[in-house]
Amino acid sequence: MNRTHLAFVGAIAAAALAVTACGSSSSTGSAASSSSVSSAPAAGSPAPAAGGGSITIGSANFAESVLLMDVYAEALRAKGITVTTKPKIGAREVYIPAIKDGSIDLIPEYSGTLLAYVDTTSKAASSADIYAALPAVLKPSGLEVLAQSQAQDKDAIAVSAATAAKYSLKTIADLAAHAGSLIIGAGPEFKTRADGVAGLKSTYGVTFQTFKTLDSGGPLTVAALKNGQIDAADLFTTDPAVPAYKFVLLQDPKNLYTAQNVLPLISSKKVTPTITSALNAVSAKLDTATLTALDKQVYGGTDPDAVAKTWIKANGLG
Structure with missing residues (x-):
């Protein structure tokens, strides 16, 4: 997770x-x-x-x-x-x-x-x-x-409903044209893992302007996304914060995030x-x-x- x-x-x-x-x-x-x-x-x-x-x-x-x-x-x-x-x-x-x-x-x-x-x-x-x-x-x-x-419980790239509407985001691929001016937040390991920053770039051509080190799908990351301190986050699909704050989990058609039993x-x-x-x-x-x-x-x-x-x-x- x-x-x-x-x-x-x-x-x-x-x-x-x-x-x-x-x-x-x-x-x-x-x-x-x-x-x-x-x-x-x-x-x-x-x-x-x-x-x-x-x-x-x-x-x-x-x-x-x-x-x-x-x-x-x-x-x-x-x-x-x-x-x-x-x-x-x-x-x-x-x-x-x-x-x-x-x-x-x-x-x-x-x-x-x-x-x-x-x-x-x-x-x-x-x-x-x-x-x-x-x-x-x-x-x-x-x-x-x-x-x-x-x-x-899979990792997922989450954005606020406002960000999803502003940039017409439905899939991770939709971020490619906008990520250069956006901030993503996640745990420190996300910066170097193959399914983290590197995977977003190699799989979807998505490169964010800034990576902000927070926690691994935890309260710091949730709060930063909710408060607009970051534009996207690595969250977990079972996180109650997703429906509670109406976060949008972007679809992953290329299976960057595989099955996570x-x-x-x-x-x-x-x-x-x-x-x-x-x-x-x-x-x-x-x-x-x-x-x-x-x-x-x-x-x-x-x-x-x-x-x-x-x-x-x-x-x-x-």
């Missing part, structure tokens, strides 16, 4: 102050889309402890990722796994090395952007093709993905039948409408862990 907004301006402000925060917690307690990942522990993996083993789950530095981290955590605690959480550890450029070096063992991911990160040459765009391509490119790093959910990325050393079945059961219950509704609660000020616990219990997963 990573969302009615007028009702939670205070929550947004609080989130802005905490956008770089990092913490951890630990406790014991608490079949989706086709998966090509083995449900057995990887060769040489230690057997789970009597209480079910332990795992450290991280999240990226935006609210939806924290929510999904808590959902995974509650599902695993329900199966007797000892869980430590490390929220908001950073963008993909930070958390992929962290899972490789064992600082974390598991993180919620988005299939398309994950593939683009580990394989810059991939042309896969559909959910099925992206999912099929991931195991081979992740295996050399000792990583794998479990079953993907039907939930998708939510799925667990895990160190192969930590894969066990218990962990796999628990997380696959989560993916089986999670679709885009559900994720959007959960996001709305979080952005409305409800603690993500409380949202996760309620959802896990309501769906018979805890």
